[in-house]
Amino acid sequence: MAKIGDEPGLGNNVIFGTSGDDVFLFGDVATLGPGMHGGNDIVDALRGDDRGITGDAIDMVGDARGGNDIVRGGPGNDSFPAPGTSGPVGISGDAMNMRGDSRGGNDMVDGGPGNDWVQGDASGMFDNSRGANDVVLGGPGDDVLWGDASMLQDNARGGNDLVIGGPGNDTIWGDGNLLDPTTHGGPAGRRPGQRWLPVPGRLRP
Ligand SMILES: [Ca+2]
Ligand SMILES: [Ca+2]
Numbered sequence: 343m344a345k346i347g348d349e350p351g352l353g354n355n356v357i358f359g360t361s362g363d364d365v366f367l368f369g370d371v372a373t374l375g376p377g378m379h380g381g382n383d384i385v386d387a388l389r390g391d392d393r394g395i396t397g398d399a400i401d402m403v404g405d406a407r408g409g410n411d412i413v414r415g416g417p418g419n420d421s422f423p424a425p426g427t428s429g430p431v432g433i434s435g436d437a438m439n440m441r442g443d444s445r446g447g448n449d450m451v452d453g454g455p456g457n458d459w460v461q462g463d464a465s466g467m468f469d470n471s472r473g474a475n476d477v478v479l480g481g482p483g484d485d486v487l488w489g490d491a492s493m494l495q496d497n498a499r500g501g502n503d504l505v506i507g508g509p510g511n512d513t514i515w516g517d518g519n520l521l522d523p524t525t526h527g528g529p530a531g532r533r534p535g536q537r538w539l540p541v542p543g544r545l546r547p
């Protein structure tokens with residue numbers, strides 16, 4: 343399993359994964375901190391079961407701003423760790439975790455062939471983080487898609503997203519499925535018949 347931490351700076355980059363199973367592949371830096379703005383990147387994980395693939399960073403904190411990225415999972419099941427293990431999940435437009443006053447970019451996130459987990463902004467959005475307006479594509483396969491994040495807590499808010507499942511049996515949420523009761527779009531906004539999925543991995547510190 344490849345473990346990739348590409349830190350090319352904050353320019354506009356084109357970054358490819360390997361044909362193996364990549365864990366952590368991001369467009370800018372591991373931590374996008376206060377005052378930092380991610381570049382507008384193309385990140386393509388290619389073949390393999392890839393996880394933690396993002397347009398900007400693993401973590402966004404402070405008033406970090408995500409760039410407008412194109413993020414592709416490529417072929418493979420780009421989803422979650424093996425049962426009983428923890429680690430990063432799926433593909434996100436901006437980061438694994440968004441905290442503080444961070445803001446996502448307007449991204450195109452495409453799972454590609456395979457059973458993928460795809461999020462327009464992040465796996466977890468906390469504090470006062472804000473999602474942007476993303477296009478989320480599942481592609482072929484049984485995908486789970488979120489317009490913003492699988493988990494929104496605190497005062498996090500989602501953006502206005504376009505989410506398209508593609509061929510296969512997909513599960514789609516406009517914002518997130520694990521919502522704190524105080525979060526905008528919380529349980530009161532949960533649509534009838536929606537399932538709540540457990541999210542493997544640790545999303546909180
Ligand atoms: Ca970026
Ligand atoms: Ca892949």
Ligand SMILES: [Ca+2]
Pocket residue numbers: 408435436446447448449462463473474475476
């Ligand atoms: Ca985004």
Ligand SMILES: [Ca+2]
Pocket residue numbers: 453454455456457458480481482483484485
């Ligand atoms: Ca797919």
